[in-house]
Amino acid sequence: MRIDILTIFPEMFEGTINSSISKRAINKQIIDVHIHDFRDFTLNNNNRVDDYSYGGGAGMIIQAQPVLDCLRSIPNWEKAYKIITTPVAKTYNQKKAIKLSKIEHLIIICGHYEGIDERIMNFVDEGISIGDYILTGGEYAALVIYDSVIRLLPGVLGNSESTIEESFENNLLEFPQYTRPEVFEGMSVPEVLISGNHENIRKWRRQKSLERTYKYRKDLLRKAKLNEEDKKILIELKKEQK
Numbered sequence: 009m010r011i012d013i014l015t016i017f018p019e020m021f022e023g024t025i026n027s028s029i030s031k032r033a034i035n036k037q038i039i040d041v042h043i044h045d046f047r048d049f050t051l052n053n054n055n056r057v058d059d060y061s062y063g064g065g066a067g068m069i070i071q072a073q074p075v076l077d078c079l080r081s082i083p084n085w086e087k088a089y090k091i092i093t094t095p096v097a098k099t100y101n102q103k104k105a106i107k108l109s110k111i112e113h114l115i116i117i118c119g120h121y122e123g124i125d126e127r128i129m130n131f132v133d134e135g136i137s138i139g140d141y142i143l144t145g146g147e148y149a150a151l152v153i154y155d156s157v158i159r160l161l162p163g164v165l166g167n168s169e170s171t172i173e174e175s176f177e178n179n180l181l182e183f184p185q186y187t188r189p190e191v192f193e194g195m196s197v198p199e200v201l202i203s204g205n206h207e208n209i210r211k212w213r214r215q216k217s218l219e220r221t222y223k224y225r226k227d228l229l230r231k232a233k234l235n236e237e238d239k240k241i242l243i244e245l246k247k248e249q250k
């Protein structure tokens with residue numbers, strides 16, 4: 009998968025992209041990442057990419073020209089799937105990450121200051137918001153999208169880091185997990201987890217997954233695929249809440 013990121017702060021990506029899972033994915037040639045500084049495409053002498061907002065108001069707006077020229081410099085940019093980071097869009101989720109992970113060539117444009125001239129929207133496929141809050145720049149959002157997408161690519165995670173049982177798979181939050189020591193600061197690991205009884209462990213984990221989703225994200229539960237056993241657990245949870 010090829011990923012191009014357009015920003016005026018390329019240095020914000022260096023550490024992240026060359027660490028951990030991302031570094032591994034690059035070394036294994038599963039992803040080919042290119043960071044572009046669209047300030048390199050400005051046509052003025054003082055390297056500015058921003059200007060005042062028509063109609064007035066505080067803050068500066070990034071001009072469409074350097075962003076578009078930078079976009080056009082990317083090989084096959086027209087065929088690539090182009091996204092722009094913006095709070096004015098549908099909210100990102102795991103389902104979208106899975107969709108993006110199937111794309112061969114992804115381009116992510118990062119806004120900054122008060123955003124980019126609206127006319128840039130005519131050259132992208134969609135805007136993506138990572139949540140209902142305002143960031144200083146799209147770089148943070150781009151990194152969130154980047155990380156959530158690359159870890160889904162085949163061969164990036166090892167078997168021990170599988171994505172199969174993670175939160176949001178089947179719209180349920182993950183069960184609690186523990187590691188050694190068995191007793192920490194007087195707190196013991198739930199006994200069932202050291203019982204060696206796989207069926208009881210599976211049931212306990214499902215129960216905890218449902219409990220947590222019920223507690224924190226009832227909105228997800230409505231979309232989850234639930235079996236009869238799950239429904240019984242939820243009926244009990246509802247009774248307990250009353």
Ligand SMILES: C[S@@+](CC[C@H](N)C(=O)[O-])C[C@H]1O[C@@H](n2cnc3c(N)ncnc32)[C@H](O)[C@@H]1O
Pocket residue numbers: 092093094095096117118119120121122123124136137138139140141142143144145146147149
């Ligand atoms: C300070 S924000 C601009 C906010 C804009 N004036 C507004 O009120 O909608 C600067 C840039 O950060 C990025 N950004 C901010 N919040 C974001 C969010 N929730 N999701 C994705 N990108 C975000 C966008 O690229 C945006 O252009």
